Amino acid sequence: MSNSKLLLYGYPISSATWRVRAAMIYKQVEFDEKTVDIFAGDADYKSNVNPMGFVPAVKFPQNGKTVFESLPIMELLDSIYPESPILPKDPFQRARNGFNLFFCWWGAFDASLLFWKNWIFRFFFAFQKFYKNKN
Numbered sequence: 001m002s003n004s005k006l007l008l009y010g011y012p013i014s015s016a017t018w019r020v021r022a023a024m025i026y027k028q029v030e031f032d033e034k035t036v037d038i039f040a041g042d043a044d045y046k047s048n049v050n051p052m053g054f055v056p057a058v059k060f061p062q063n064g065k066t067v068f069e070s071l072p073i074m075e076l077l078d079s080i081y082p083e084s085p086i087l088p089k090d091p092f093q094r095a096r097n098g099f100n101l102f103f104c105w106w107g108a109f110d111a112s113l114l115f116w117k118n119w120i121f122r123f124f125f126a127f128q129k130f131y132k133n134k135n
Contacts, residue, residue, distance in 0.1 A: 005032040009066075010050055011038050016070040017056040023050040023074045027081050035124075051126035 004022065008031050010017030024031050036045045036055050047055045050068040056067035062080065067073050078087050088094045 002060055004030070006061065008033045009036050009045065009057040010034075011036055012057045014038075014055050016054075019070045020056045020058065020073050020077075023077055023086050026086060027034075027077060027084050029077065029081055 005061060006018070008020060008024065009034060012019065012035065018106060021033075036042050036049075038055055041053060049059075049066050049070060050057045053067075054068065054069055056073065057066050058073050058076075059066045060076075060080070067076055078085055087096055
C-alpha cells in the first residue's frame with residue numbers, strides 16, 4: 001500500500017463495501033483494497049481494525065487511523081475530500097439524508113429476534129473493547 005492512498009478493507013459481496021468503494025471512485029480518491037474473509041473470522045482484522053469483524057473499514061493515510069461502518073466513512077470522505085460532495089451541505093437535508101439511509105439500512109434486514117440479540121451483544125462488547133483500548 002502506498003503511504004498516500006487510503007486502504008479499503010472489504011468483502012466482494014458486501015453492499016456496504018460497494019457503497020464506500022463507489023463513494024471513493026466518485027470522489028476520485030486513490031485507494032488500495034484488502035479483502036477480509038468475514039466468514040472465516042479473521043482474528044488479525046478483528047484485533048487491529050474492527051473488533052466487530054464487519055466490513056467495510058478504511059485506513060486513512062493522513063493520520064494512520066481506521067474508521068469503520070459505511071456511513072461514518074462516507075461522511076469523513078466528504079469532510080476530508082470536499083470536491084464532488086456526496087452528502088448535502090444543508091445540515092437539515094443532511095440529517096434527513098442520514099435518516100433515510102439508516103431507515104433503508106435497517107429495512108434491508110429480515111432477521112429473527114435471536115439474530116438481533118446476538119448482534120446487539122456483539123456491538124456492545126466490541127464498543128466497550130474498542131474504547132477501553134483507546135484510553
